[in-house]
Every structure is written in structure tokens, then in C-alpha cells.
Amino acid sequence: xxxxxxxxxxxxALPVFPWDTLAEARSRAAAHPDGLxxxxxxxxxxxxxxxxxxxxxxxxxEPGYPTTVGTPALRQAAVGALARRYGVTGLTTDxxxxxxxxxxxxxxxxxxLGLGPGHTVVVPEVAYPTYEVGALLTGATVxxxxxxxxxxxxxxxxxxxxxxxxxxxxxxxxxxLRKVVGWAxxxxxxxASDECYLGLVWEGEAPSILDPRVCDGDHTGLLALxxxxxxxxxxxxxxxxxxxxxxxxxxxxxxxKHSGLMMPLxxxxxxxxxxxxxxxxxxxRERYRARRARLRPAVEAAGFRIDxxxxxxxxxxxxxxxxxxxVDWFAERGVLVAPGEFYGPAGARHVRIALTATDAxxxxxxxxxx
Numbered sequence: 001x002x003x004x005x006x007x008x009x010x011x012x013a014l015p016v017f018p019w020d021t022l023a024e025a026r027s028r029a030a031a032h033p034d035g036l037x038x039x040x041x042x043x044x045x046x047x048x049x050x051x052x053x054x055x056x057x058x059x060x061x062e063p064g065y066p067t068t069v070g071t072p073a074l075r076q077a078a079v080g081a082l083a084r085r086y087g088v089t090g091l092t093t094d095x096x097x098x099x100x101x102x103x104x105x106x107x108x109x110x111x112x113l114g115l116g117p118g119h120t121v122v123v124p125e126v127a128y129p130t131y132e133v134g135a136l137l138t139g140a141t142v143x144x145x146x147x148x149x150x151x152x153x154x155x156x157x158x159x160x161x162x163x164x165x166x167x168x169x170x171x172x173x174x175x176x177l178r179k180v181v182g183w184a185x186x187x188x189x190x191x192a193s194d195e196c197y198l199g200l201v202w203e204g205e206a207p208s209i210l211d212p213r214v215c216d217g218d219h220t221g222l223l224a225l226x227x228x229x230x231x232x233x234x235x236x237x238x239x240x241x242x243x244x245x246x247x248x249x250x251x252x253x254x255x256x257k258h259s260g261l262m263m264p265l266x267x268x269x270x271x272x273x274x275x276x277x278x279x280x281x282x283x284x285r286e287r288y289r290a291r292r293a294r295l296r297p298a299v300e301a302a303g304f305r306i307d308x309x310x311x312x313x314x315x316x317x318x319x320x321x322x323x324x325x326x327v328d329w330f331a332e333r334g335v336l337v338a339p340g341e342f343y344g345p346a347g348a349r350h351v352r353i354a355l356t357a358t359d360a361x362x363x364x365x366x367x368x369x370x
Contacts, residue, residue: 010137018129018342025331032334037365039354040338042166042313044233045361046287049280052232055273059266066265068257070098070241074268077275078226078241085278086198088210088224088243090217095246097253098263098271101238102196102227107134109192109223110158112255113248115140120156125346126168128194131160144344148183155187164197164206164311167343167352171206171311177214185221190248192223196240199231200285202292203310210244219244230313231281232274239263239271288313291355291362298366299353307350315353316340326351333368 022040030036069075075093082088099105107130110121121135125144135142135158145151161180163172172180177193184191193209207214210224223244229235242249263271274280296306296315304317304326319326323339330337330351338354340347357365 014133014136015129022327022336022338025327026336028328029331029334029336034334034364034368037335037357037361037368039357039361039365040336040352042230042354042356044229044235044356045358046233046284048233048237049274049277049283051277051280052234052270052274056237056266056270059269062265064265066262066268068097068260068262069253070096070263071265071268071272074098074241074272074275077272078243081275082208082210082224082226082243086208086211088208089212090219091210091243092246095219095249096241096243097249097256098268099225099240099242100261100263101229101235102194102225102240102242103130104238104261105225105240105242106130106192106194107137108261109252110134110138110140112252113158113190114251115157119158120154122151122156122159124160124162124165124344126165126340126343127160128162128166129342131162131194144346148179156189158190158192159184160192160194161209162194164201165308166194166197166312167314167338167340167347168307168316168350169197169309169312169314170316171201171204171308174207174211174213177207177209177211181209181215181222188221190221190223192225194225196225196227196230197312198226199281200288200313201311202289206311219246221245221248223248228271228274231284233284234271234274237267237270239267239274241271287359288355291357291359294366295353295355295362298369302369313355315355316350317353318350320349323348323351335365335368 075096078096079091115138117139119140121140122143123131125146132142209222225242228239304319307316309316323341327339338352340350
């Protein structure tokens with residue numbers, strides 16, 4: 001019998017799925033006499049705007065295959081939204097590609113860009129876990145760093161930015177982003193900027209990596225990742241897109257066409273409307289602003305410090321103790337929050353508290369914290 005190499009399931013290289021480790025705290029919180037208040041996962045709870053649902057229904061009877069590249073209307077809507085909402089200039093429709101949710105895109109990005117063993121992927125010190133997962137699936141090396149000086153003379157292949165940050169809500173300014181872009185171009189490094197929370201800024205402003213103040217209108221080597229899950233409540237639609245360097249977008253398109261990564265046509269139509277209509281997004285932003293205005297003072301009054309959190313859908317809270325001790329403190333009050341260590345060792349003394357709960361749920365959390 002001919003020998004063959006041992007099969008190595010990719011999952012063996014991955015860390016334990018973090019949410020599985022919250023089972024005990026969840027049970028304790030759920031035992032509260034008034035039930036569980038879950039402030040862990042940032043999943044939308046508010047309804048999808050009627051204008052988006054109507055657009056979804058229009059193409060619901062279409063039987064044919066959609067295109068991977070996306071409809072012209074969708075791509076034009078993305079170009080228009082980035083210009084109108086975030087001041088991005090010089091973007092063309094051939095530099096936009098829909099994704100079946102940005103988590104799928106991030107998990108597959110290193111592979112689709114041709115990375116593998118011997119390549120290095122840089123992720124933030126406190127970061128969304130999927131950046132690391134996508135790199136590990138290709139066999140690439142992962143380095144955590146928040147500053148260019150930490151990287152020294154190295155030349156990684158791919159560097160992730162996340163501003164506003166999940167989980168901390170930290171925002172990177174124009175000067176910081178300009179330095180990263182200049183450094184990356186000197187070394188031929190691809191920069192992928194996760195901007196899923198760009199439409200949810202509470203203090204100051206958050207520029208895109210494609211902002212002309214950052215990149216001088218040159219998108220070479222730059223990819224901006226966007227999602228409609230947060231600002232348009234489309235998590236169930238899996239509606240995201242990538243925009244930036246046309247050459248890199250073309251590489252992704254070639255791979256994704258062969259892989260059958262096609263966004264359903266009704267979702268493409270709904271997404272085009274969501275990117276064109278700003279009213280529903282403004283209304284949703286104000287819902288989150290109001291919830292934040294109630295929850296943040298309650299957390300601070302309970303003895304916690306809120307770090308960063310100037311944007312995004314979370315409060316990054318600490319009282320300078322082990323994050324699991326903080327999780328237990330909240331669980332005793334029937335409130336479940338996410339331990340900061342989910343997002344890397346640098347988060348070990350923080351917890352992430354989500355604003356994505358109904359008004360009634362937020363009010364109940366405030367009552368319990370008092």
C-alpha cells in the first residue's frame with residue numbers, strides 16, 4: 001500500500017473558539033431571578049429598514065446565478081457611499097468587490113492574496129480574532145503590533161488595521177494612518193483596513209485608509225473592508241465589500257470567481273439601496289448613541305474605567321483586575337460581557353460591553369448596575 005502524508009485538519013491549528021469558554025459565566029448570569037442580560041456579541045437587534053426589505057423582495061423571484069463581481073448598481077452605490085460618507089476620492093467601480101460578510105472575507109484574505117508559510121501577517125495587539133485565524137489557516141506567521149517601531153526592519157506581507165477598533169473603539173487619526181501607508185509602501189506591504197465601524201463615531205472623526213488626507217488619493221497596496229451589519233442592521237444578509245487597489249481587487253475577484261463566492265442577487269439589490277439611502281443609517285446611529293449615553297455612565301458609576309470607546313458598538317471597560325474576575329462580577333448581576341482576552345493578551349484586564357441590545361435590555365442593565 002502506498003504511504004501518504006497524514007491529513008492535518010486545519011482546525012487543529014486554530015485556538016479554542018472563544019465564545020465556548022463563556023458557558024459557565026453564561027449559566028451563572030442566566031440564573032439571575034430576572035433572567036439574562038446578554039451584552040456580549042455585537043449582533044443587531046433593531047429591524048431592517050423598509051426601504052431595504054423592499055429592495056430585497058424585488059429580485060426575490062430571480063432564478064439565475066448572480067455574479068461574483070456584483071451588479072454595476074451595487075458597485076456604483078459603494079463608490080458613492082464612500083465618497084459621500086467618508087470623503088474617499090478617486091475610487092472606481094472596478095476597485096469594489098462584494099463579500100458575503102466581512103468575516104468571510106477576512107478569514108480568506110491571506111489565502112486569496114497568495115500568502116502561506118514564510119509570510120508574516122501583522123494584526124493589532126488587541127484585535128478581532130478572525131485576523132489571526134485567516135493567517136493561521138494559510139500557515140503564515142502572526143505578529144501582534146500597534147506601532148511600526150515594534151516591527152523594526154521586518155517586511156511583513158500583510159498588515160491589518162482596525163479603526164474604529166473592535167473591541168476597544170480606539171480610532172487612528174490621519175497622521176498615524178499616513179505613517180503606516182508610507183512605511184508599508186516603502187516595504188511593499190499590503191495594508192488591509194477593517195473599517196466596519198467607520199459609520200459609528202461618537203467623539204471626533206475616524207478617517208478611512210482611502211481618505212486622500214491619508215493616501216494622497218493613491219490606493220496602491222490598500223484595501224478597505226466595509227460591512228453593513230452594524231450601520232444598516234444587515235448581519236443576517238451577510239452584506240460587506242472590499243474597496244481600494246484595483247489590482248488587488250482583481251486578484252481577489254479571480255480567486256473568488258473560481259471559488260463560487262457569489263453574493264445572492266436579492267442581497268446585492270438590497271445592499272445597493274442601503275448604500276444609497278443615508279436616512280436609515282442616521283436613524284440607527286442615533287439609537288446606538290442614546291443607548292451608549294445611558295449605559296456608559298452606569299458602568300462608570302459601578303466603579304469601572306472606560307478606555308478609548310470613542311467609536312464603535314462597545315464599551316472597553318476595566319477596573320484593573322483579571323478580565324475573567326470582571327466577567328464573574330457582571331454574571332452575579334445577571335449580565336454577560338465578553339472577556340478582553342478574547343482579543344489578545346493585551347486585553348486581559350478589560351471586558352467588552354456591547355451596545356447592541358434593545359432599549360429595554362439596556363435599561364435593565366443600567367438598573368442592575370445601580
